[in-house]
Amino acid sequence: DTAVSQTPKYLVTQMGNDKSIKCEQNLGHDTMYWYKQDSKKFLKIMFSYNNKELIINETVPNRFSPKSPDKAHLNLHINSLELGDSAVYFCASSTRERIYGNTIYFGEGSWLTVV
Amino acid sequence: GIQVEQSPPDLILQEGANSTLRCNFSDSVNNLQWFHQNPWGQLINLFYIPSGTKQNGRLSATTVATERYSLLYISSSQTTDSGVYFCAVARGSQGNLIFGKGTKLSVKP
Numbered sequence: 001d002t003a004v005s006q007t008p009k010y011l012v013t014q015m016g017n018d019k020s021i022k023c024e025q026n027l028g029h030d031t032m033y034w035y036k037q038d039s040k041k042f043l044k045i046m047f048s049y050n051n052k053e054l055i056i057n058e059t060v061p062n063r064f065s066p067k068s069p070d071k072a073h074l075n076l077h078i079n080s081l082e083l084g085d086s087a088v089y090f091c092a093s094s095t096r097e098r099i100y101g102n103t104i105y106f107g108e109g110s111w112l113t114v115v
Numbered sequence: 116g117i118q119v120e121q122s123p124p125d126l127i128l129q130e131g132a133n134s135t136l137r138c139n140f141s142d143s144v145n146n147l148q149w150f151h152q153n154p155w156g157q158l159i160n161l162f163y164i165p166s167g168t169k170q171n172g173r174l175s176a177t178t179v180a181t182e183r184y185s186l187l188y189i190s191s192s193q194t195t196d197s198g199v200y201f202c203a204v205a206r207g208s209q210g211n212l213i214f215g216k217g218t219k220l221s222v223k224p
Contacts, residue, residue: 045213103163108156109158
């Protein structure tokens with residue numbers, strides 16, 4: 001009964017490949033996110049998405065794209081992988097029932113290594 | 116954008132000691148959360164605390180929104196408290212959290 005689950009947990013792939021990381025939440029939340037944690041442990045928002053709008057951090061390369069088949073899923077697609085994409089990617093979700101502020105829950109992370 | 120600064124960046128404690136971690140932010144926020152990232156990389160939500168004081172067992176947190184800071188108190192620390200503690204804030208109707216660089220805590224037996 002994991003609240004936010006990501007697969008795969010570990011992914012090693014070659015430069016130039018296209019890969020996807022899947023995320024599912026069973027909390028009934030209406031907003032999902034992708035965060036990237038770099039080698040210095042710095043966490044940065046990549047995307048937030050609910051059924052009405054997608055907000056993209058302007059620093060995210062367009063090789064990265066979120067895809068949401070339904071409210072409970074937000075998958076991350078990465079095209080033409082580069083060495084600098086190596087990082088831990090965290091999926092998260094929250095509810096926006098309260099307009100000002102909400103508690104966010106993270107998945108366990110997906111360790112991506114590009115070689 | 117909002118700047119989030121955490122101090123100290125590193126902290127080493129003996130088991131049983133108490134500690135205070137600080138988070139300063141540069142603008143008004145309506146969302147502030149504290150997280151613990153354990154040595155296995157899991158991010159655990161500790162507190163949602165845009166203002167006021169909350170306690171959960173040996174942990175407590177206080178946010179003084181008017182002065183733009185939050186404090187996380189850890190009492191009687193245990194080795195399992197080791198890891199990185201992050202403060203994160205957001206403003207407006209979006210929940211996109213901006214994270215500080217974290218405080219790395221090591222509790223020695």
